[in-house]
Amino acid sequence: MPRIASGIQNSAVAQIFDEVADLLEIQGENPFRVRAYRNAARTVRDLPEAVTDLVRRGERDLTELPSIGTDIAEKIRTIVTTGGLPLHKELCAKVPPGLLQLLRIPGLGPKRVKLLHAKLKITSAADLQTALDSGRVGKIKGFGPKTQEQMRAALGQKTMEAGPRRLLLFEAEEQAEALRRWLEDGGSFDTLTVAGSYRRRRETVGDLDFLVTSAATANVIARFTSYPGAVRVISKGEIGAAIELQNGLRADLRALEPDAYGAGLLYFTGSKAHNIELRQIAQARDLKLNEYGLFKGSRRVAGRTEAEIYEYLGLDFIPPELREARGEIALAREHRLPKLVELAEIKGDLQMHTTATDGRATLEEMAAGAQKLGYEYIAITDHSKRVSMALGFDAARLREQWAAIDKLNARTKGFTILKSIEMDILENGEMDLPDDVLAEADYVVATIHYGLNQSSEQLTHRLLAAIRHPFVDAIGHPTGRRLGRRERESYAVDFETVVRAAVESRCLLEIDGHPERMDLPDTLAAAGKRAGARFVLSTDSHAVNNLPFMKYAVDVARRAGLESRDILNTRSLAEFRRGLKRAVKSGSKR
DNA sequence: GCCGTTTTCGGCCCGACTGTTTTCAGTCG
Numbered sequence A: 001m002p003r004i005a006s007g008i009q010n011s012a013v014a015q016i017f018d019e020v021a022d023l024l025e026i027q028g029e030n031p032f033r034v035r036a037y038r039n040a041a042r043t044v045r046d047l048p049e050a051v052t053d054l055v056r057r058g059e060r061d062l063t064e065l066p067s068i069g070t071d072i073a074e075k076i077r078t079i080v081t082t083g084g085l086p087l088h089k090e091l092c093a094k095v096p097p098g099l100l101q102l103l104r105i106p107g108l109g110p111k112r113v114k115l116l117h118a119k120l121k122i123t124s125a126a127d128l129q130t131a132l133d134s135g136r137v138g139k140i141k142g143f144g145p146k147t148q149e150q151m152r153a154a155l156g157q158k159t160m161e162a163g164p165r166r167l168l169l170f171e172a173e174e175q176a177e178a179l180r181r182w183l184e185d186g187g188s189f190d191t192l193t194v195a196g197s198y199r200r201r202r203e204t205v206g207d208l209d210f211l212v213t214s215a216a217t218a219n220v221i222a223r224f225t226s227y228p229g230a231v232r233v234i235s236k237g238e239i240g241a242a243i244e245l246q247n248g249l250r251a252d253l254r255a256l257e258p259d260a261y262g263a264g265l266l267y268f269t270g271s272k273a274h275n276i277e278l279r280q281i282a283q284a285r286d287l288k289l290n291e292y293g294l295f296k297g298s299r300r301v302a303g304r305t306e307a308e309i310y311e312y313l314g315l316d317f318i319p320p321e322l323r324e325a326r327g328e329i330a331l332a333r334e335h336r337l338p339k340l341v342e343l344a345e346i347k348g349d350l351q352m353h354t355t356a357t358d359g360r361a362t363l364e365e366m367a368a369g370a371q372k373l374g375y376e377y378i379a380i381t382d383h384s385k386r387v388s389m390a391l392g393f394d395a396a397r398l399r400e401q402w403a404a405i406d407k408l409n410a411r412t413k414g415f416t417i418l419k420s421i422e423m424d425i426l427e428n429g430e431m432d433l434p435d436d437v438l439a440e441a442d443y444v445v446a447t448i449h450y451g452l453n454q455s456s457e458q459l460t461h462r463l464l465a466a467i468r469h470p471f472v473d474a475i476g477h478p479t480g481r482r483l484g485r486r487e488r489e490s491y492a493v494d495f496e497t498v499v500r501a502a503v504e505s506r507c508l509l510e511i512d513g514h515p516e517r518m519d520l521p522d523t524l525a526a527a528g529k530r531a532g533a534r535f536v537l538s539t540d541s542h543a544v545n546n547l548p549f550m551k552y553a554v555d556v557a558r559r560a561g562l563e564s565r566d567i568l569n570t571r572s573l574a575e576f577r578r579g580l581k582r583a584v585k586s587g588s589k590r
Numbered sequence B: 001g002c003c004g005t006t007t008t009c010g011g012c013c014c015g016a017c018t019g020t021t022t023t024c025a026g027t028c029g
Helices: A011-027 A031-046 A051-057 A070-082 A086-094 A098-102 A110-120 A126-132 A145-154 A169-185 A217-225 A258-269 A271-286 A306-310 A329-334 A363-372 A395-410 A435-440 A458-466 A493-506 A522-531 A544-559 A573-579 A581-585
Strands: A191-194 A205-215 A230-236 A240-245 A250-255 A289-291 A294-295 A299-302 A375-380 A414-424 A443-447 A509-513 A535-538
Touching: A011 A031, A011 A070, A011 A098, A011 A395, A011 A522, A031 A070, A031 A250, A070 A110, A070 A435, A070 A573, A110 A191, A110 A299, A126 A458, A126 A573, A169 A205, A169 A217, A205 A217, A205 A258, A217 A230, A217 A250, A240 A289, A250 A258, A258 A271, A258 A294, A258 A299, A258 A306, A271 A289, A271 A329, A294 A306, A299 A306, A329 A581, A363 A375, A363 A395, A363 A544, A375 A509, A395 A414, A395 A435, A414 A435, A443 A573, A458 A493, A493 A509, A493 A522, A522 A535, A522 A544, A573 A581
Parallel strands: A205 A250, A375 A414, A414 A443, A509 A535
Antiparallel strands: A191 A205, A230 A240, A240 A250, A289 A294, A294 A299
16 A cells, blocks of 8 residues: 555646656757657546545556556645655756746747747846847847847746736636627628637637637728737637737637538537547548548548537537547447536526525525526525624524515515525634524525635544534535635545535535636536536526626536536426425435 | 557658748647
């Protein structure tokens, strides 16, 4: 049994492999060896469980994972047991690690970084700045004035250390819609789709890819590059252009021929890894796939729609949300793709707040807003008393709110407010409200807000206590991660143990669609589904205009491959109630 | 370094754009 170095996260293992890839590349190593490390990094990063657990249990052969062979499997074991990798240390000794930072500068890749190091002994951003100022860089072949200017600009930006921030899907959506309106006001195109990770509905978006078909391509490109929200034009060609928006977001435009529309859509939607797998399938059939179509020799055999390309390759149509090279292509070949849940199937919202605690709208306003969205029911889940900052409820105030809800329900037809609470799981694993109150609730979602820095054992223990509690129906925002400005990693919980307990206890797992949470993350929700877990979708709304966040919860669910049967709030109110743990426990099933 | 519907060796996705070049390498997505 190997000793496990404590606290090595998947992301840390992945980062070591990514750095190995960068360092090898700067050395001019075999590019395919470089790619092997990058692929391995991606596999580890996407893993739904802790790689340390995989190694510790030793029951599963790491080489069964995609892009992990005997060599890298051994290296993973080394990293997990010792906390480091000798190869990584050797490379860092040979190649100054400061060079990795230089790779972040647009236009600087491994070849040029290597050249700068070899010719000018540059090992850091500061060195580069000095060399630029003294004019030594300009003397190297291949470093013209434009390249130098580009490097100066990048060095002057504060974002150098962190790299450009990916925008929340919600923020990207605002940007994309504004730019779309600008293009639409300019007329002159037939169709417009925003592709990329935006179309795949990833929780964060690195750039925006606009695809158009138009009889007047030059006009569209001109309109695009004159967008008032652009700070500069990155590139401009005959069939496309790229601009940088005010917040650092990059937007690409590409004009497509109608006959190649599907091929372009496929290509620009990605993911890159998905496309590479498709091209390999094409290649094995003596075909070539590029953004202009699927070709047999010089003849285009498919390309007008994505569906006809998939069909020609012997695959069912794969929805964009699943295109991550996580096994969806094999499912498509075997006609086993899930029928993904849709927003219209959601019949209720299971987490929201009111002015009684930290919300900005009253009970009545939230209910009215939810009714407008066509819901059959909602749960009002204000905080419990542990969240004192938000004026969380004690038993007495909670019962007052429930009395108000009873009155409201009595005069409303076809819409029901469930008497609920977002109840804190205390640091010692106890519930924040007594059992007799929780027993009276229609629905209880339990969450952790405090003691986030506890050990994995403590945090897991707390979640298990809630999961096994007879009146806790669901675990809310189960990993506690945050995205965006208040970014925060997941709590250090043993998620596999948590999921197993949730399945055993019939406790639901929430997918919180708030744009700063999107929690569960998609890979964990997918792992939960494989283990047999059931889910609820919610918005965690704190205002009426938050209620549409449900679409982001649906995005996560779709990326996780969830179907309506996996999600309890796709059911009518009666079925929803019957599906709750408390209904089974109290014997109302008969 | 990974991987296998022709394979355990010999492949490994594909094209646009830029800058600095007179025909292309490097970078990027």
